Amino acid sequence: MTPVLNNLVHNQSSHCESGVVSNMLSTNGLNISEPMAFGISSAMSFAYLPFVKVAGMPLIAYRMPPKTIINTVTKKLGITLHREKFSSAEKGMAKLDEVLAKGKVVGLQTSVYWLPYFPDEMRFHFNAHNLMVYGIDANDHYQISDPVFEHTVTCPKRDLEKARFSKGALAPKGLMYWVDNVPKEVDLTPHIYSGIKKTAKMMAGLPVPGINLFGTQGMEKLAKDIERLDRKPKKYRHLFLAHIVRMQEEIGTGGAGFRFMFASFLDEAANYTNNQAMFEASQMATEIGDNWRNLASLAVNHCRSKTPVPLSDIAAQLRDCAKQETELRARLLAIK
Numbered sequence: 646m647t648p649v650l651n652n653l654v655h656n657q658s659s660h661c662e663s664g665v666v667s668n669m670l671s672t673n674g675l676n677i678s679e680p681m682a683f684g685i686s687s688a689m690s691f692a693y694l695p696f697v698k699v700a701g702m703p704l705i706a707y708r709m710p711p712k713t714i715i716n717t718v719t720k721k722l723g724i725t726l727h728r729e730k731f732s733s734a735e736k737g738m739a740k741l742d743e744v745l746a747k748g749k750v751v752g753l754q755t756s757v758y759w760l761p762y763f764p765d766e767m768r769f770h771f772n773a774h775n776l777m778v779y780g781i782d783a784n785d786h787y788q789i790s791d792p793v794f795e796h797t798v799t800c801p802k803r804d805l806e807k808a809r810f811s812k813g814a815l816a817p818k819g820l821m822y823w824v825d826n827v828p829k830e831v832d833l834t835p836h837i838y839s840g841i842k843k844t845a846k847m848m849a850g851l852p853v854p855g856i857n858l859f860g861t862q863g864m865e866k867l868a869k870d871i872e873r874l875d876r877k878p879k880k881y882r883h884l885f886l887a888h889i890v891r892m893q894e895e896i897g898t899g900g901a902g903f904r905f906m907f908a909s910f911l912d913e914a915a916n917y918t919n920n921q922a923m924f925e926a927s928q929m930a931t932e933i934g935d936n937w938r939n940l941a942s943l944a945v946n947h948c949r950s951k952t953p954v955p956l957s958d959i960a961a962q963l964r965d966c967a968k969q970e971t972e973l974r975a976r977l978l979a980i981k
Contacts (some may be wrong), residue, residue, distance in 0.1 A: 664792025
């Protein structure tokens with residue numbers, strides 16, 4: 646058994662990494678909300694990567710790569726971040742036990758598929774799920790704060806080992822991380838403004854000719870590929886559209902959810918800085934989240950309805966999302 650953490654903070658969150666960052670820093674004495682961690686790390690983005698496969702389908706991401714949030718937040722706030730990967734599961738589990746014995750909470754990158762406390766219908770091969778371990782109970786099960794769940798959970802050692810050392814895309818390789826030198830208070834003002842500016846700059850994509858996979862450029866490419874689905878067999882068409890919905894609404898990339906979280910960040914930032922322009926931008930970001938949800942509804946309708954909506958309507962809805970994000974980008978860049 647490991648020492649009991651009386652100061653553990655476990656809050657159910659919208660997203661795993663931002664939730665772990667918020668809970669980890671709050672447990673260490675620095676209260677920072679999940680939306681604030683997400684916003685100051687400039688984590689909101691979009692990428693459509695046909696050459697990277699998830700369950701045989703192109704990767705569609707609505708946020709920056711895994712570990713961007715924890716790396717950026719700790720760097721900006723002057724917090725010491727320890728990170729380790731391992732060549733063997735034995736070394737990785739031994740190091741986890743060692744750090745836990747020191748009374749630290751430890752973040753892990755894992756595969757959802759091997760975590761038995763997830764319902765069967767939620768378990769699939771996705772290697773970028775973050776959770777926080779805070780101890781070992783009397784049954785030698787690891788005590789886990791998983792931000793997906795309302796309450797803390799436990800996991801047998803063998804299952805957690807499998808989850809940490811699963812193979813495939815984004816293989817975690819036993820990645821674990823923990824923090825030191827966490828301040829009790831920080832001035833978030835400069836980090837709020839820099840987070841907003843960086844997010845805005847990324848929303849248009851990369852300023853490189855021929856690279857149209859990111860930001861609103863990536864949305865346009867995905868819209869074109871949706872229109873071309875009429876050349877594909879019905880089964881593939883349905884799988885592709887269902888994949889869009891799954892990546893947007895269920896997997897940790899969370900398209901609409903990340904837009905709503907960014908809106909919450911802007912709302913909190915408006916109150917923190919007393920900047921009305923941020924509040925107005927937060928309202929626009931909320932509308933964008935609603936529009937992404939509408940896109941998911943159209944895709945589901947095409948797969949399930951006897952009179953499916955045309956592919957052109959789905960593509961048009963995605964282009965409308967891109968148009969709105971272009972408008973939001975201009976508003977964010979205008980914030981002083």
